[in-house]
Amino acid sequence: xxxxxxxxxxxxxxxxxxxxxxxxxxxxxxxxxxxxxxxxxxxxxxxxxxxxxxxxxxxxxxxxxxxx
Numbered sequence: 001x002x003x004x005x006x007x008x009x010x011x012x013x014x015x016x017x018x019x020x021x022x023x024x025x026x027x028x029x030x031x032x033x034x035x036x037x038x039x040x041x042x043x044x045x046x047x048x049x050x051x052x053x054x055x056x057x058x059x060x061x062x063x064x065x066x067x068x
Contacts, residue, residue: 005048005049005051006051007050007053008050008051008052008053009054011052011053011054013055013057013058013063014063017063017064017065018050018063019064019065019067020064020065020067021066021068022066022068023066024060024061024064024066026040026041027039027040027041027060027064028041028046029058031056034051034053034054035051035053035054035055035056036051036052036055037050037051038050038051
């Protein structure tokens with residue numbers, strides 16, 4: 001599966017939602033000085049798929065919609 005990485009600069013928690021493939025357990029979050037990195041767990045290997053700049057309180061269960 002080809003994965004693409006993107007940076008979101010204007011994400012607003014409790015207003016915006018991410019649309020992600022699969023389910024919340026397929027993803028891992030990691031904070032850094034720029035914001036929140038989102039990783040997809042691909043067969044045990046975490047692959048960076050996105051950065052939410054300036055965000056530190058994102059919740060995979062409430063701030064995302066899952067498809068597929």
